[in-house]
Amino acid sequence: MAIPPATPAFAPLYLQIKGLLERSLEARQWRPGEAIPSEIELARRYGVSQGTVRKAIDALADDNLVVRRQGKGTFVATHTEERSSLFRFLRIRRNDGAEVAPVSRLLDVRRTKAGQDIVRLLALRQGDAVLVLRRVLDYAGEPVVLDEITLPAALFRGLTKARYDAYGGSMYSFFESEFGVRMLKAQERIRAIAADAAAARILNTEPGAPLLAVDRVTLTYGERPVEVRRGLCVTRAFHYLNELY
Amino acid sequence: MAIPPATPAFAPLYLQIKGLLERSLEARQWRPGEAIPSEIELARRYGVSQGTVRKAIDALADDNLVVRRQGKGTFVATHTEERSSLFRFLRIRRNDGAEVAPVSRLLDVRRTKAGQDIVRLLALRQGDAVLVLRRVLDYAGEPVVLDEITLPAALFRGLTKARYDAYGGSMYSFFESEFGVRMLKAQERIRAIAADAAAARILNTEPGAPLLAVDRVTLTYGERPVEVRRGLCVTRAFHYLNELY
DNA sequence: CAGTGGTCTAGACCACATC
DNA sequence: ATGTGGTCTAGACCACTGG
Numbered sequence: 001m002a003i004p005p006a007t008p009a010f011a012p013l014y015l016q017i018k019g020l021l022e023r024s025l026e027a028r029q030w031r032p033g034e035a036i037p038s039e040i041e042l043a044r045r046y047g048v049s050q051g052t053v054r055k056a057i058d059a060l061a062d063d064n065l066v067v068r069r070q071g072k073g074t075f076v077a078t079h080t081e082e083r084s085s086l087f088r089f090l091r092i093r094r095n096d097g098a099e100v101a102p103v104s105r106l107l108d109v110r111r112t113k114a115g116q117d118i119v120r121l122l123a124l125r126q127g128d129a130v131l132v133l134r135r136v137l138d139y140a141g142e143p144v145v146l147d148e149i150t151l152p153a154a155l156f157r158g159l160t161k162a163r164y165d166a167y168g169g170s171m172y173s174f175f176e177s178e179f180g181v182r183m184l185k186a187q188e189r190i191r192a193i194a195a196d197a198a199a200a201r202i203l204n205t206e207p208g209a210p211l212l213a214v215d216r217v218t219l220t221y222g223e224r225p226v227e228v229r230r231g232l233c234v235t236r237a238f239h240y241l242n243e244l245y
Numbered sequence: 246m247a248i249p250p251a252t253p254a255f256a257p258l259y260l261q262i263k264g265l266l267e268r269s270l271e272a273r274q275w276r277p278g279e280a281i282p283s284e285i286e287l288a289r290r291y292g293v294s295q296g297t298v299r300k301a302i303d304a305l306a307d308d309n310l311v312v313r314r315q316g317k318g319t320f321v322a323t324h325t326e327e328r329s330s331l332f333r334f335l336r337i338r339r340n341d342g343a344e345v346a347p348v349s350r351l352l353d354v355r356r357t358k359a360g361q362d363i364v365r366l367l368a369l370r371q372g373d374a375v376l377v378l379r380r381v382l383d384y385a386g387e388p389v390v391l392d393e394i395t396l397p398a399a400l401f402r403g404l405t406k407a408r409y410d411a412y413g414g415s416m417y418s419f420f421e422s423e424f425g426v427r428m429l430k431a432q433e434r435i436r437a438i439a440a441d442a443a444a445a446r447i448l449n450t451e452p453g454a455p456l457l458a459v460d461r462v463t464l465t466y467g468e469r470p471v472e473v474r475r476g477l478c479v480t481r482a483f484h485y486l487n488e489l490y
Numbered sequence: 491c492a493g494t495g496g497t498c499t500a501g502a503c504c505a506c507a508t509c
Numbered sequence: 510a511t512g513t514g515g516t517c518t519a520g521a522c523c524a525c526t527g528g
Binding site for chain 3: 035039057071072073074
Binding site: 072 | 515516517518519520524525526528
């Protein structure tokens with residue numbers, strides 16, 4: 001132990017360390033996919049024991065902010081690598097349960113002013129600009145999900161359809177590597193609705209057909225909302241999977 | 246340290262301890278809501294350090310099998326106490342987000358032979374008997390969810406409508422305290438369907454109206470399935486809430 | 491081999507609950 | 510005052526990775 005904490009610990013020491021590491025991650029002090037310093041090095045740096053750093057990193061790993069790999073190190077979590085991370089935010093499964101990766105097809109990108117709901121959900125100011133993306137997820141060539149994705153324009157300067165089309169990889173991987181915006185967690189509200197004519201056409205079904213409507217608000221560091229998304233899903237051959245525990 | 250483990254630890258020691266504790270829980274060595282022995286006592290009993298027992302109990306707490314309370318002890322988790330545990334398995338929320346507890350109204354209990362799907366999902370044998378419960382969840386007097394709950398008859402001997410009606414409390418609390426069956430985790434598959442005439446009548450909506458169909462398989466100790474449930478939900482004023490992280 | 495995270499121990503002290 | 514879980518430390522050893 002080198003430096004005893006001056007503050008009598010409003011929070012436990014390991015949570016303070018976790019907070020410091022979180023701020024470093026947010027500041028992109030280490031890039032996604034990169035290793036952070038070893039536990040021993042961090043312990044030395046912060047003047048605490050290795051056990052305390054360990055608890056801090058364990059907490060970060062629980063939050064999916066970093067990934068531990070025995071013998072190698074601890075790495076900044078990324079949407080770009082690891083096939084598994086795709087299904088963390090994609091809960092749609094084929095009815096036989098298989099984890100099939102869909103093809104993402106961007107229909108259009110449009111720029112507009114945020115409506116009242118979006119202003120509230122994204123914590124924007126009245127009149128702020130947003131980008132609205134419409135995209136379809138195809139499974140084996142069949143359209144299954146129609147997403148309308150709303151983003152604060154200020155955070156995604158230069159996002160165009162051409163640029164996404166040129167990029168290979170998932171939407172969140174695109175956001176992370178091209179705009180430095182990392183989606184960390186989300187809240188979804190799910191309802192059943194009847195398909196309108198436009199959605200029915202795109203999803204290759206009939207108007208009035210029951211659809212799953214999934215309304216998502218996605219958060220980045222500091223609980224800041226950075227995406228609002230509505231997904232419409234045809235659940236004939238697919239379903240939304242959720243684990244309760 | 247008293248007894249060094251004879252086996253060279255196929256699993257880490259703390260996971261072995263966790264397994265032993267789990268078996269004790271399953272055997273109802275301590276009743277739901279009761280305190281388990283203190284960390285120091287367990288460490289003495291198993292001949293390991295307190296830190297190892299601590300990691301084992303932490304893992305059990307992560308699985309929601311026990312609840313830690315500082316200064317008091319560690320308690321066997323129960324569906325009977327704690328309002329919060331209700332919403333662990335009930336994801337329906339009012340559109341304004343409020344956690345309102347519904348009133349559960351049992352329509353009927355019927356005994357029958359398990360069909361092919363149920364045999365598979367509940368790991369039964371062809372011809373085994375099951376109980377089928379139909380119940381409605383009312384929110385402010387309005388029917389919102391219609392559940393069809395299928396249980397292995399062998400585990401729920403003596404379950405009747407009268408007995409449930411006499412019992413105050415949630416369904417899982419009823420199962421736990423009256424039949425010793427504890428629901429630990431579940432998997433849900435969610436789809437949008439059109440209401441049939443029967444469901445529409447009970448849920449006070451029109452045939453063909455879009456409904457959320459939530460298919461749940463619920464597991465107890467040892468990953469054994471003990472409940473299959475289909476919930477139909479009118480999502481006009483309500484939705485299904487899910488957190489992704 | 492050295493370096494990393496993973497486990498285990500032993501002991502000190504803190505925070506909380508109860509009597 | 511006592512007993513509980515919660516934090517923190519220091520050090521030993523294990524298991525995995527890669528040069």
